[in-house]
Amino acid sequence: MGRIPCCEKDNVKRGQWTPEEDHKLSSYIAQHGTRNWRLIPKHAGLQRCGKSCRLRWTNYLRPDLKHGQFSDAEEQTIVTLHSVLGNRWSVIAAQLPGRTDNDVKNHWNTKLKKKLSGMGIDPVTHKPFSHLITEIATTLAPPQVPHLAEAALGCFKDEMLHLLTKKRIGSYQMQQIGLTPVNTAATHVKHEDRDETIEKIKYGISRAIKDPETSPTNKPWDPVVAGSANFAGSCNAFAAPDSGFHYGLSSLVNEGNGSAWNQSMCPGSSATGDRQCQLDEKLEDENGQDWKGGKEMRDGATLFNSDCVLWDLPSEELMSPMV
DNA sequence: AATATGACCAACCGCACAGCA
DNA sequence: CTGCTGTGCGGTTGGTCATAT
Numbered sequence: 299m300g301r302i303p304c305c306e307k308d309n310v311k312r313g314q315w316t317p318e319e320d321h322k323l324s325s326y327i328a329q330h331g332t333r334n335w336r337l338i339p340k341h342a343g344l345q346r347c348g349k350s351c352r353l354r355w356t357n358y359l360r361p362d363l364k365h366g367q368f369s370d371a372e373e374q375t376i377v378t379l380h381s382v383l384g385n386r387w388s389v390i391a392a393q394l395p396g397r398t399d400n401d402v403k404n405h406w407n408t409k410l411k412k413k414l415s416g417m418g419i420d421p422v423t424h425k426p427f428s429h430l431i432t433e434i435a436t437t438l439a440p441p442q443v444p445h446l447a448e449a450a451l452g453c454f455k456d457e458m459l460h461l462l463t464k465k466r467i468g469s470y471q472m473q474q475i476g477l478t479p480v481n482t483a484a485t486h487v488k489h490e491d492r493d494e495t496i497e498k499i500k501y502g503i504s505r506a507i508k509d510p511e512t513s514p515t516n517k518p519w520d521p522v523v524a525g526s527a528n529f530a531g532s533c534n535a536f537a538a539p540d541s542g543f544h545y546g547l548s549s550l551v552n553e554g555n556g557s558a559w560n561q562s563m564c565p566g567s568s569a570t571g572d573r574q575c576q577l578d579e580k581l582e583d584e585n586g587q588d589w590k591g592g593k594e595m596r597d598g599a600t601l602f603n604s605d606c607v608l609w610d611l612p613s614e615e616l617m618s619p620m621v
Numbered sequence: 622a623a624t625a626t627g628a629c630c631a632a633c634c635g636c637a638c639a640g641c642a
Numbered sequence: 643c644t645g646c647t648g649t650g651c652g653g654t655t656g657g658t659c660a661t662a663t
Contacts, residue, residue, distance in 0.1 A: 314631075314657080335648070352649075353632065388651060399651070404630050 311345045315354055319344055323351055324359050357400045364396030368405050376402055377410060381424035 326342035332355065335348035344351065357363075368376075372394055379390045387399035387406075394402065414421040420430055 312633075347633095348648085349634090350632075356650095357631075385652065400631075403652075408629055 310339075310347045310350070312347075312350070315358075319346070320354070320359060323355060327355060327359075357398045362396055363398065368397075368409075372397070373405075373410060376406060377414070377424070380406065380410075 322342050322344055323338070326338060330338075330341070332338070332352070335352045337348070338344075339346045339348055339351050342351075346354075375393060376390055379393060383389055385403075387403045391397050391399040391402045411421040414424075418427050419425065420427055423430065
């Protein structure tokens with residue numbers, strides 16, 4: 299026996315709202331407020347579920363909402379907060395006046411995730427892919443290293459495929475990263491080339507791991523160097539030239555300076571353990587309350603108006619914990 | 622010109638939690 | 643303490659439009 303549905307599904311209209319419905323809901327709320335969502339559709343003369351009315355109001359009709367494109371500053375805020383908070387859209391949205399959690403979530407899923415991937419940054423951990431590879435490599439005993447390419451490919455296949463299939467990859471760039479160009483005549487990788495491309499990526503990753511002598515650095519094997527040099531180079535080559543973000547990944551990885559976007563998108567592993575501890579402590583107050591979950595965490599005002607102001611942390615030191 | 626594919630975003634769904642009787 | 647109700651939240655779906663083939 300499940301939960302009682304919030305409304306009679308048979309008698310309610312679903313799907314897109316009409317201007318007439320919008321008007322009915324808006325004028326009713328303007329007169330009576332939003333006290334009981336279950337009664338609002340009935341009183342407003344709408345054949346809608348109360349929940350649907352609430353959603354329509356909070357996500358679209360509210361007069362204080364901003365409609366339109368996200369500014370660079372807003373995007374940067376989202377990325378920075380996401381690196382700390384993860385998918386807590388309501389908390390993130392609370393820091394963006396006029397934006398709803400749905401707006402932020404949609405914008406993240408459709409735009410920001412791809413932008414970060416295009417820059418060679420994992421949108422989940424906010425670390426460069428190169429650092430993640432390095433972290434995996436350093437946790438593996440030598441006999442396990444051959445499996446790294448397989449594992450890495452599993453992790454990043456989607457991002458790589460996206461880049462390979464959507465962005466132009468010149469033969470020069472492919473050669474730079476140690477791969478034979480898939481097709482020198484056609485710059486777009488076709489669907490049937492994917493498997494071959496994946497195999498070549500695997501080969502390139504394996505070679506970069508196993509044979510650092512062939513890397514541009516010509517340094518003895520060092521996971522950090524190999525990760526930064528080889529994979530940063532790889533990701534740099536993949537970075538979309540038309541993405542609107544002209545940051546070389548190698549500078550992201552090796553220097554960690556540059557624009558605010560640069561810093562917030564790529565906190566990297568430069569964060570000190572102390573800072574991470576501070577962050578963790580901020581997420582767990584002195585009463586032992588777990589800020590990482592539960593209702594308090596959802597309360598953006600509580601979190602951001604407290605003395606523990608996350609904004610005070612230099613953005614390059616904001617690093618989300620590995621999930 | 623027709624069709625396929627992808628991007629975007631509004632809306633829905635189910636779960637969790639708070640408040641109340 | 644328990645059960646019910648209302649609300650908030652994050653994940654997912656589906657419709658529409660734009661672009662590519």
